[in-house]
Amino acid sequence: MGSLAGACEIVEEKDVVRLAKHSSRYCETALRSSKDMERHALKQGSMEYDIDQLFQSITIKPSPGRVMGSSFHHLETSASAGPSRSTSPSNKSAMKKPFPIGPPRSPRVGLSDSISLKQALRDLCISKASEMAAQKRLSKSAAASPRVSEADKIQSLYRQVLNESAGRSGLPVDKGKSLVEISLTPVDDIPSSSQSLPQRFDVIETEASNSISEPSQAEIFLGVNGNRSGLKAMVETSSLHKSNISGSSFSSASGDFEIEIDESAASPPHVVIEDGIVEIDKHVNSLPLCSGSKVDAEELDKSIVSSARVKSEPNALNSELIGRLDNTSSSGTDNRKSVSKVTRSNIPRPKPRPKRKLLVKKKLRIAVASASKLIDKDDTSTEPSASELLCQKCNCALKSSSTDNHPPTNTTYNTEKCSNGSFSKNGSIEANQGSLASSHLIRIVKSNKEANKGSSDSCGKGDTDEQKRENPTFSEKFEFSLSSKDSLGDYSSSTSMSEESNLSRFSCGNKPHMSMDVRWEAIKHVKLQYGSLGLRHFNLLKKLGCGDIGTVYLAELVGTNCLFAIKVMDIEFLARRKKTPRAQAERVILKMLDHPFLPTLYAQFTSDNLSCLVMEYCPGGDLHVLRQKQLSRCFSEPAARFYVAEVLLALEYLHMLGVIYRDLKPENILVREDGHIMLTDFDLSLRCAVNPTLLRSTSPPGKDPARMSGPYNTSNCIQPLCIEPSCRVPCFTPRLLSSTGGSRKPKRPDLLTQQLRSLPQLVAEPTEARSNSFVGTHEYLAPEIIKGEGHGAAVDWWTFGVLLYELLYGKTPFKGYDNEETLSNVVFKNLKFPDSPLVSSQAKDLIRRLLMKDPESRLGSEKGAAEIKRHHFFEGLNWALIRCAVPPELPDIYENGATEATSPQGNNDGYLECKAMGDHLEFELF
Numbered sequence: 001m002g003s004l005a006g007a008c009e010i011v012e013e014k015d016v017v018r019l020a021k022h023s024s025r026y027c028e029t030a031l032r033s034s035k036d037m038e039r040h041a042l043k044q045g046s047m048e049y050d051i052d053q054l055f056q057s058i059t060i061k062p063s064p065g066r067v068m069g070s071s072f073h074h075l076e077t078s079a080s081a082g083p084s085r086s087t088s089p090s091n092k093s094a095m096k097k098p099f100p101i102g103p104p105r106s107p108r109v110g111l112s113d114s115i116s117l118k119q120a121l122r123d124l125c126i127s128k129a130s131e132m133a134a135q136k137r138l139s140k141s142a143a144a145s146p147r148v149s150e151a152d153k154i155q156s157l158y159r160q161v162l163n164e165s166a167g168r169s170g171l172p173v174d175k176g177k178s179l180v181e182i183s184l185t186p187v188d189d190i191p192s193s194s195q196s197l198p199q200r201f202d203v204i205e206t207e208a209s210n211s212i213s214e215p216s217q218a219e220i221f222l223g224v225n226g227n228r229s230g231l232k233a234m235v236e237t238s239s240l241h242k243s244n245i246s247g248s249s250f251s252s253a254s255g256d257f258e259i260e261i262d263e264s265a266a267s268p269p270h271v272v273i274e275d276g277i278v279e280i281d282k283h284v285n286s287l288p289l290c291s292g293s294k295v296d297a298e299e300l301d302k303s304i305v306s307s308a309r310v311k312s313e314p315n316a317l318n319s320e321l322i323g324r325l326d327n328t329s330s331s332g333t334d335n336r337k338s339v340s341k342v343t344r345s346n347i348p349r350p351k352p353r354p355k356r357k358l359l360v361k362k363k364l365r366i367a368v369a370s371a372s373k374l375i376d377k378d379d380t381s382t383e384p385s386a387s388e389l390l391c392q393k394c395n396c397a398l399k400s401s402s403t404d405n406h407p408p409t410n411t412t413y414n415t416e417k418c419s420n421g422s423f424s425k426n427g428s429i430e431a432n433q434g435s436l437a438s439s440h441l442i443r444i445v446k447s448n449k450e451a452n453k454g455s456s457d458s459c460g461k462g463d464t465d466e467q468k469r470e471n472p473t474f475s476e477k478f479e480f481s482l483s484s485k486d487s488l489g490d491y492s493s494s495t496s497m498s499e500e501s502n503l504s505r506f507s508c509g510n511k512p513h514m515s516m517d518v519r520w521e522a523i524k525h526v527k528l529q530y531g532s533l534g535l536r537h538f539n540l541l542k543k544l545g546c547g548d549i550g551t552v553y554l555a556e557l558v559g560t561n562c563l564f565a566i567k568v569m570d571i572e573f574l575a576r577r578k579k580t581p582r583a584q585a586e587r588v589i590l591k592m593l594d595h596p597f598l599p600t601l602y603a604q605f606t607s608d609n610l611s612c613l614v615m616e617y618c619p620g621g622d623l624h625v626l627r628q629k630q631l632s633r634c635f636s637e638p639a640a641r642f643y644v645a646e647v648l649l650a651l652e653y654l655h656m657l658g659v660i661y662r663d664l665k666p667e668n669i670l671v672r673e674d675g676h677i678m679l680t681d682f683d684l685s686l687r688c689a690v691n692p693t694l695l696r697s698t699s700p701p702g703k704d705p706a707r708m709s710g711p712y713n714t715s716n717c718i719q720p721l722c723i724e725p726s727c728r729v730p731c732f733t734p735r736l737l738s739s740t741g742g743s744r745k746p747k748r749p750d751l752l753t754q755q756l757r758s759l760p761q762l763v764a765e766p767t768e769a770r771s772n773s774f775v776g777t778h779e780y781l782a783p784e785i786i787k788g789e790g791h792g793a794a795v796d797w798w799t800f801g802v803l804l805y806e807l808l809y810g811k812t813p814f815k816g817y818d819n820e821e822t823l824s825n826v827v828f829k830n831l832k833f834p835d836s837p838l839v840s841s842q843a844k845d846l847i848r849r850l851l852m853k854d855p856e857s858r859l860g861s862e863k864g865a866a867e868i869k870r871h872h873f874f875e876g877l878n879w880a881l882i883r884c885a886v887p888p889e890l891p892d893i894y895e896n897g898a899t900e901a902t903s904p905q906g907n908n909d910g911y912l913e914c915k916a917m918g919d920h921l922e923f924e925l926f
């Protein structure tokens with residue numbers, strides 16, 4: 001057709017007539033006759049007939065050039081050669097049939113060109129029609145044939161694409177080199193091994209089904225030009241998901257596997273599991289093979305974690321993703337940008353796992369918990385909590401409490417070691433909150449645990465052998481515990497230190513002034529709950545100090561907010577050092593005490609070789625520390641008066657109980673939270689008999705009461721006025737009682753004062769007590785103690801004078817170069833007062849009267865504290881209400897009730913001594 005178009009134009013016949021009005025009649029006739037013949041011949045076939053009809057309406061119009069040069073010239077020649085040039089209708093037919101012009105030639109020549117052209121056109125049309133019919137038949141048969149699969153179509157399509165591609169690029173299609181791997185295997189079924197190659201298809205002859213549009217081909221070309229894996233994915237896309245020819249999704253033939261491919265995603269995806277669908281978003285660097293529902297949550301977790309970690313590595317993702325699509329792990333080096341999102345819906349996974357998401361969440365939660373455990377590990381490794389180490393019900397120390405063979409990180413897994421299985425979570429939690437205990441606690445608890453086991457406690461009987469195996473040191477310690485237990489039994493029986501005695505002995509009933517204290521209730525509750533109280537019920541928070549016979553810890557009762565000071569004493573150590581009597585004395589004295597300026601003993605128990613005293617905790621430190629904090633390293637006179645007044649009351653109380661304190665010094669005067677004092681440390685105290693007597697005044701009326709034994713020694717007073725509720729309580733007015741020993745001239749007493757002074761005086765001073773012990777602190781030792789002449793209660797008034805002196809002057813009065821000189825000064829040196837700071841004469845007079853080297857001349861030696869109270873130094877002081885007075889200063893309370901003053905003193909000597917004394921008890925610094 002193309003060649004023909006160039007030679008002539010096909011126009012309608014009328015135009016030809018109009019144009020060829022000069023054509024000869026012969027030509028028209030010939031043409032007409034020729035058409036008739038052909039029409040007749042084509043009647044046999046309808047298609048040919050139609051074509052013939054078509055051609056009847058076609059007139060070949062020669063091109064201008066040709067017309068002028070050949071055909072037109074040919075017509076002219078014919079016309080000139082003919083007899084008539086008329087344009088009559090008869091000529092029309094002649095013009096239709098060309099006749100020869102010029103030299104005569106066969107009339108077929110001119111017609112033969114025209115006929116051949118038409119014939120060629122007709123043949124071409126027939127050929128095309130036949131092809132279409134054949135193609136139609138072929139397509140019908142192909143559709144009906146079950147053997148023609150989608151893969152065949154894919155292959156044919158691909159073949160066609162390759163051919164076109166080769167044709168366009170000019171490259172030959174080499175079957176061997178450009179063999180394309182078309183994987184029809186769903187991802188789930190693809191083994192992860194890199195050796196398993198995808199199924200290969202050779203390109204086969206298949207008719208194009210036109211199912212691939214240009215976009216798909218473009219994608220395929222992109223894949224071809226990219227890399228093998230990319231091509232594979234794209235081919236899969238285009239072939240398996242016809243509905244989405246753009247290749248944005250991938251679905252298997254079974255329809256249960258879908259991979260969405262987002263071409264625009266050039267960055268790594270990340271994975272989200274939701275209702276069984278694995279979504280790979282842009283941030284996954286390393287994604288495990290999503291083999292259906294067999295996707296391992298751990299791997300997914302890893303992927304998620306890694307996605308967060310390697311967001312900045314987008315290139316790595318594609319390779320991994322492609323590798324997963326190929327299911328060939330080794331194909332991870334490709335870098336294809338067209339695949340970035342894969343969605344798995346419902347294929348080969350046997351059953352969906354709707355809980356996958358939960359599983360992941362759980363894992364994350366576990367991970368958080370693990371992280372918390374890691375954080376806890378660190379915490380417990382350095383500062384384990386007692387409650388974490390103990391079974392709260394059966395008091396069995398948990399495995400983790402052993403620091404020898406078990407790292408502290410095991411603290412949370414060992415509840416199963418307790419046969420009772422009653423590990424108290426609350427206790428643990430609360431213990432964790434406030435636990436600052438150090439490793440020493442572990443060892444103490446450990447000893448406690450072993451003691452429990454050794455004493456056939458209800459918990460862990462069967463674990464003994466097992467623990468021996470697990471802990472090589474257990475056997476040794478276990479035996480030691482037994483021996484300790486024997487020793488303890490003797491000790492306990494002789495000293496009534498058992499827990500049972502503690503239970504029956506102690507209650508708030510015999511300590512009325514503290515009966516409302518919540519700490520009693522807390523202790524009582526624990527005793528009722530667990531049957532007994534032990535060290536296991538406390539979290540040792542801080543070491544407060546280490547004394548001569550034990551170490552004092554700040555402790556919290558587990559499950560409460562109650563703080564205590566627990567004095568822990570190693571019984572064997574005490575026995576070896578012959579200090580057991582001191583511990584006994586302190587314990588007995590503490591049991592008796594019920595006074596606002598003396599410590600309350602809440603409980604006492606023994607565990608293994610430890611004797612523990614649970615006392616009231618004083619957070620304000622001691623007066624020695626407090627004095628050091630003062631500007632001039634000494635207290636003001638009012639402050640000093642306040643403190644010594646309270647000490648005086650405490651000493652008076654002790655003396656009434658028949659206790660000579662003997663160790664008065666600022667270090668033993670603790671400051672409570674409210675600023676009032678508490679006298680502590682009674683291991684040097686002397687217990688003695690005391691016979692409180694009511695002394696009647698023998699002096700005549702009007703005599704200076706300072707010379708009397710007491711202000712109330714009036715014979716005409718039957719009952720002490722202070723007992724009367726309706727009394728105006730003049731006896732509480734210190735002024736009335738302060739004439740004793742005062743340098744000031746006493747005022748003339750009025751009638752009431754005379755009556756009060758005439759009242760009988762209670763004297764509860766253990767005046768008859770004598771001791772030859774060399775006890776106390778050098779600077780505070782009374783001369784009679786140093787001389788060894790025997791001493792009594794008056795030693796406390798000597799020390800009381802030294803205390804007042806130190807508080808006012810910041811130093812002790814007889815301090816020498818060394819202890820020997822100090823002792824010498826105490827015995828021989830006269831008392832001197834420094835020029836500064838300025839101290840009142842009343843204070844100096846009191847000190848002077850108290851520091852009389854002769855104990856019998858000493859103020860208070862005859863009638864006790866009452867004499868001292870009456871001194872002018874205390875004039876105006878309300879003794880009865882001094883506990884309600886405002887203290888000089890309040891301590892700064894820090895965390896856990898501790899203060900700067902109660903910070904660890906670092907007494908390594910004492911501490912090391914404690915460590916050395918116990919075979920398996922170690923006290924360590926925080």
Ligand SMILES: Nc1ncnc2c1ncn2[C@@H]1O[C@H](COP(=O)(O)OP(=O)(O)OP(=O)(O)O)[C@@H](O)[C@H]1O
Binds near residue numbers: 552617667
């Ligand atoms: N109830 C308490 N509250 C607060 N801290 C206390 C308490 N009891 C003792 N401490 C502190 O513990 C330290 C040691 O006390 P401990 O009674 O063992 O006596 P010490 O006076 O140092 O020694 P020693 O018994 O040899 O005289 C004290 O210095 C004191 O700081």
